[in-house]
Amino acid sequence: MSVVLIGLPASGKTTVGAALATVLGLSFIDTDVLIEERTGSLVREIFADQGEDHFRQLEQVAAADALASGGVVSLGGGAIMTEAIRAMLPGHQVVWLDVSVVTLTRRAGMNRLRPLLLTDVRAQMSALAAKRLPVYERTATWRVDAEQPVDDIVAQIMDHLASAAVVTVRVEADQPYDVLIGRGVASKLVERLEGVARIAILHPPVLHDRAAAMAAKLPGAMLIEAPAGEAAKTTTVLDHCWRALAQAGFTRSDAVVGLGGGTTTDLAGFVAATMLRGLPYFSLPTTVLAMADAAVGGKTGVNLPEGKNLVGAFWEPRAVACDLDFLGDLPSAEVASGLGEIIKCGFIADSEILDLARLDPQALTNTSTPAFAEALTRAIQVKTAVVSQDLREQAKAGQVGREALNYGHTLAHAIEKVEGFTWAHGAAVAVGMVFAAEVARRLGLLNDDEVALHREVLASVGLPVSYHASDWSQLRSVMSVDKKARGNHLRLVLLEGIGHPTALADIPEDLLADSYAAIG
Template identity: 50%
Template sequence: MSRTIEVTSSAPYAVTVGTNLTDPAVESIPETAKRVLIVHSAPLRDRGEVLRGRIEASGRTAILVEVPDAEAGKTAEVAAFCWGVLGKSDFTRSDVVIGLGGGAVTDLAGFVAASWLRGVGVIQMPTTVLGMVDAAVGGKTGINTNEGKNLVGAFHEPLSVWCDLDTLQTLPANDRVAGLAEVVKGGFISDTGILDLIEEHAEALKAPELTDAAMVTLEELIARKIQVKATVVAADLKESDLREILNYGHTFGHAIEYTERFQWRHGAAVSVGMVFAAELAHLAGRLDEPSVERHRSILTSLGLPTTYPAERWDALHTAMKRDKKTRGDLLRFVVLQGIGNPVRLEGPDPVLLLGAYDAVSSAPVRGGAVSL
């Protein structure tokens, strides 16, 4: 069984969540496509070979490109290598790129597709929780630079997205839990039922091995978070207004990633970022103390970190100034005016920023189940 979430943007597409989705994904490739580039990381080599075989059995040419794992693959050098393969393979505008992997791979594959010939089709096949609930959906693509994360990119919507839950059975528990940070975000900004589910099933969701019951819960959480994102991006693809709410916890989280030279998992950084945003909202009179503590309680129950070392404010503050939401010298944050009600906080008093930082740096980092 599978379920489908429709993204009703200017170029509508479907996100399918289920199992045994390789053949349906291959069948979704447009008939006009004669060549398919499969971008994958080393851990997905075998799955990439299977996918290539299925595509070639359909009468097309399939080319595998293996890229560095995680954020190391999101560079201009790796993108240029992919462009070179496309050029040597005579890729045309009717051909298709497939992103097979986690969030970094789908970001890269989407950017390569967006930039080649000013845009070719991309089909996303995310293999991690993070890729399924966030990176592969919504048409945001990008690579990193020495100055920050995702500073170079394009909006380029996929033709379709295939979230095959079979891939999660072999996903390390730490990666699964880190991906759940983005699911938690969806609960705080929109679907509060997500928070209820996690509070009830946190132990099973972070266990080394997923039971059948836990898989059912995980599927429900993934589908609900995708629906949150689908609703937002359908209304605001290019982040001119509403879509900014999807950055809850990301301003501080991305600053951690940059400061740590991407040695922290994205979900771990965003987890701390959400607590920072909650503390900032509380100090600004937007959010009550029980709601701040609910952030800590839920994230800690999953084994996600909620604190960050002290004495690193200057580096973090500099990194936040490069955030995509910043306008000139004006820092802008997504905060909550109560759970489920995200709003913008522009140019907060530096005293509030330091107060929020103090609140998340008052204890040693607690990694819990997540190896940062």
């Protein structure tokens, strides 16, 4: 999706477009400038020498290329009159910069380079307005009063894009709930919490200010700070949280909010599941991994010294808000880790995610781009679809069910363990998927191109695709004791072609070892 600015000549498309692109961290293309670069001539020279028809043809090609950029695009004032260009606009945000003819005449009169305005500026502008305004009105998805200072116009467009871009994914659990994805959606969660007498907001230290800002809008809210990372998922922290709720006099009509990464939401969800045998829980995941994976599916829990996630419960949230505004300060390694899970969803169920990565991997690593929002949304839809059909990991024999989400995870868990949990989870999953692809190739389930696609897509977003720091025999024995290994039999999720996961046991040991050698 691109953000397209339309409007009469001198309505500020270039200035506003450049400023908007800077704020969004996206490219900016002015179709007139693109045409001038391509032809080496000024627009008015093309008009004078080759006529308007010729210019409109050049403009059509330039518009198609600019719209494919996924950035901010300023369409030349008359471009919108070309039917073929209007036909390109569905799916894009088309913002009309509306400025009165009087103001435009004043602005344009000072700029004598515009081809259609050389004589009688006022009369020309009125005539253009009469022809074009009805078309702008019809074509724009939104109109902004563009007689304000540029910063205010940009701020209003940003607000509009935020509200226009909210996606709601419905999860069909025992009690169905919504996952809201978009900028500013935390405020929608706040709306749902209004009127609740007591609300505990669990958060890590780094999100104290965000949590406090949320609490300020909810008179019944109290903050509980949990340690960052896995240190949050301990029985000691759990005990502290339970007691804080007890001391505050929580009842079953009160609520718990988990605001943080997957460790915070796992802890908060489990506190909600267990306190008073179950309190309403609201999830506000703030890392890519937590949004793409931890927030949907109802799994909550804490670790024991004996192992990760050994104590837990299924407890569905009342609502989940994936507010993209929270991701701005997330370290790039955390973003890449979450992308590992998003791309996993691409391999097991939605190849459009892989296409997004192939088209523009840079855009995918930037959480403020529309491409990132789309990939995240698609991943959440994949997880939602899988868990809706298999709420409690009880798929029938012969069906892969929720286990599909474990793609790449068997080797990943072993790597995480032998590396003492110093590896980002998504990075380990990336290596695990390449391993699984190599196994599938050897079993005749994937072809060479499909295996190459694993390496290409994962590497393009900065994830590792090889690993050789450990002996196979060591990793193999760790894999046998994985919680999900079902006894001592190693069961791997493999793809029978992209988008078709299956789970296989009893894979020949030499084939596994050979596959491991291939990722070294």
